[in-house]
Amino acid sequence: MANLTAFFNCDDRTMEQDPALPSLNQEPELLKTVLNKEGFRFTSQRQKILDLFQSAALGHHLNAEEIHQQLLDQGEKISFSTIYRALHVMVRLGLLQELELAEGRKYYELNTPFMDQHHHLVCVHCGDVKEFEDAKMTQVGSSESASRGFSLLNCQFTVYGICPSCQSLLS
Numbered sequence: 001m002a003n004l005t006a007f008f009n010c011d012d013r014t015m016e017q018d019p020a021l022p023s024l025n026q027e028p029e030l031l032k033t034v035l036n037k038e039g040f041r042f043t044s045q046r047q048k049i050l051d052l053f054q055s056a057a058l059g060h061h062l063n064a065e066e067i068h069q070q071l072l073d074q075g076e077k078i079s080f081s082t083i084y085r086a087l088h089v090m091v092r093l094g095l096l097q098e099l100e101l102a103e104g105r106k107y108y109e110l111n112t113p114f115m116d117q118h119h120h121l122v123c124v125h126c127g128d129v130k131e132f133e134d135a136k137m138t139q140v141g142s143s144e145s146a147s148r149g150f151s152l153l154n155c156q157f158t159v160y161g162i163c164p165s166c167q168s169l170l171s
């Protein structure tokens, strides 16, 4: 049986983000505006990377390999270093959130603090990530931080295990 461990990950990731940042759906030119304002170059490849995250059918989480593959499928010639640089810039600007869910694997998702308080279930074998929502977990985070005098910025649980298909491969 999978050995599940949960740990609590409340950090200050959202501290530097601009709370007035409009949602990406409301503001299609947002990337261009934010990049230019912060002195970064807007490129159509950066827009295409962000578009992948906004495309609901693709789900919330992407890693660099998936982004690379999907852009290649679209006929886009792009290198890993371009992707990594674009992801890094968009994390710095608060558009994306970087999640280190499984060892050595970085995932990225659109950054929507507080609007979408979700948690992650991660397969440590294949790196598959499932999202779930549970108000009880958020309550634990907020009462714990309140009782210790913290002001809550972000609260996500990560639960590790082995997914059903990896269990059948491993048995």
Ligand SMILES: [Zn+2]
Binding pocket: 123, 124, 125, 126, 127, 128, 162, 163, 164, 165, 166, 167
């Ligand atoms: Zn798995």
Ligand SMILES: [Zn+2]
Binding pocket: 060, 061, 109, 118, 119, 120, 131
């Ligand atoms: Zn997520």
